[in-house]
Amino acid sequence: MAEILQIGTSGPGLYEFTDRAAALAKGDGVMTLFVRHTSCSLFIQENADPEVRSDLNEFFRRLVPPSDDPSMSYLTHTYEGPDDMPAHIKAALLPVSLSIPVISGRLALGTWQGIYLFEHRARPHRREVVVTQSG
Amino acid sequence: MAEILQIGTSGPGLYEFTDRAAALAKGDGVMTLFVRHTSCSLFIQENADPEVRSDLNEFFRRLVPPSDDPSMSYLTHTYEGPDDMPAHIKAALLPVSLSIPVISGRLALGTWQGIYLFEHRARPHRREVVVTQSG
Amino acid sequence: MAEILQIGTSGPGLYEFTDRAAALAKGDGVMTLFVRHTSCSLFIQENADPEVRSDLNEFFRRLVPPSDDPSMSYLTHTYEGPDDMPAHIKAALLPVSLSIPVISGRLALGTWQGIYLFEHRARPHRREVVVTQSG
Numbered sequence: 001m002a003e004i005l006q007i008g009t010s011g012p013g014l015y016e017f018t019d020r021a022a023a024l025a026k027g028d029g030v031m032t033l034f035v036r037h038t039s040c041s042l043f044i045q046e047n048a049d050p051e052v053r054s055d056l057n058e059f060f061r062r063l064v065p066p067s068d069d070p071s072m073s074y075l076t077h078t079y080e081g082p083d084d085m086p087a088h089i090k091a092a093l094l095p096v097s098l099s100i101p102v103i104s105g106r107l108a109l110g111t112w113q114g115i116y117l118f119e120h121r122a123r124p125h126r127r128e129v130v131v132t133q134s135g
Numbered sequence: 136m137a138e139i140l141q142i143g144t145s146g147p148g149l150y151e152f153t154d155r156a157a158a159l160a161k162g163d164g165v166m167t168l169f170v171r172h173t174s175c176s177l178f179i180q181e182n183a184d185p186e187v188r189s190d191l192n193e194f195f196r197r198l199v200p201p202s203d204d205p206s207m208s209y210l211t212h213t214y215e216g217p218d219d220m221p222a223h224i225k226a227a228l229l230p231v232s233l234s235i236p237v238i239s240g241r242l243a244l245g246t247w248q249g250i251y252l253f254e255h256r257a258r259p260h261r262r263e264v265v266v267t268q269s270g
Numbered sequence: 271m272a273e274i275l276q277i278g279t280s281g282p283g284l285y286e287f288t289d290r291a292a293a294l295a296k297g298d299g300v301m302t303l304f305v306r307h308t309s310c311s312l313f314i315q316e317n318a319d320p321e322v323r324s325d326l327n328e329f330f331r332r333l334v335p336p337s338d339d340p341s342m343s344y345l346t347h348t349y350e351g352p353d354d355m356p357a358h359i360k361a362a363l364l365p366v367s368l369s370i371p372v373i374s375g376r377l378a379l380g381t382w383q384g385i386y387l388f389e390h391r392a393r394p395h396r397r398e399v400v401v402t403q404s405g
Contacts, residue, residue, distance in 0.1 A: 036245030038181040046308040051347035077186035097234040099367040101400045110306030130236045134269040134404040171380030173316040212321035232369040265371045269404040
């Protein structure tokens with residue numbers, strides 16, 4: 001059975017939902033997470049030090065600057081604002097699906113791994129992540 | 136049962152095959168797509184505005200220029216032409232496998248999501264994508 | 271049943287473990303590989319020409335230089351050394367999970383595809399990859 005998690009976002013950044021995914025794990029198998037959007041991403045990263053997450057944010061902001069940055073003047077899909085096309089590019093670079101083993105009802109994450117939705121748009125959004133488990 | 140989709144390509148760019156994948160979905164579970172090559176990628180992105188796809192193409196062309204570009208003079212694997220090693224790099228950056236939930240016989244894609252093969256080589260190729268579904 | 275592969279690493283680079291994964295494949299289904307760390311990655315790439323792997327290494331070293339490089343002076347999470355935060359960034363850019371079809375007991379890899387652990391840290395590590403197969 002597929003479950004759909006709704007995740008509200010209010011601007012670019014990482015929104016952790018490890019606990020909500022873990023609550024759906026059962027028995028043994030593989031949990032698949034899939035995000036139904038082309039301007040945000042799934043993301044597994046360190047959940048210990050907030051500096052890691054702000055540095056990650058900054059790296060991706062510099063790798064894919066807003067479309068009003070002179071270095072991005074070649075972009076043509078800009079009518080939804082300067083964060084529109086960079087959001088699609090970041091969504092292309094980062095995962096749309098994740099597969100995580102489930103062992104005895106628990107996600108087999110490492111000690112420092114958290115599951116995040118990485119929002120790339122400035123405006124608030126309600127994002128959907130489809131969660132299924134194969135036996 | 137695994138099915139193998141053959142996708143013909145004629146130069147760099149995005150080749151949509153959403154309909155061919157969707158036709159293989161059945162019941163409930165997870166469809167896994169896997170590309171059997173190291174110089175092209177799988178890709179999920181917006182299927183509405185063609186400008187999104189040409190901008191994505193251009194971003195990746197600039198992130199990983201051909202090996203005869205001065206900025207790439209450190210590359211050594213160049214004997215198959217200037218698009219050879221950049222193709223391997225793009226194949227490393229972008230997905231080789233995708234996992235997409237299937238609900239009641241339909242891929243649980245978002246409204247704007249299409250499934251693409253992203254060809255990174257200049258010469259025509261016949262690419263193979265293995266499609267399986269787990270219950 | 272999940273199996274955990276232990277992979278010892280001694281500095282940045284690609285460590286192939288195709289044979290160890292292949293030995294766990296059986297019947298028909300999908301093998302899922304999942305790395306339980308936030309500073310190394312899974313990776314599928316050409317296993318024929320070693321120049322491809324050294325060029326890939328160099329591309330990622332230039333895309334994400336050490337944090338004592340002037341271009342990375344914005345990074346704040348640096349107390350574990352100059353390779354610490356770049357390792358997290360590379361782990362964010364490259365796969366944490368891979369799904370590979372299994373057909374008649376064999377991984378459906380292409381002729382040139384090998385499975386690698388991509389170590390991003392300088393110090394030796396023992397890395398864990400969880401391997402499961404769904405029917």
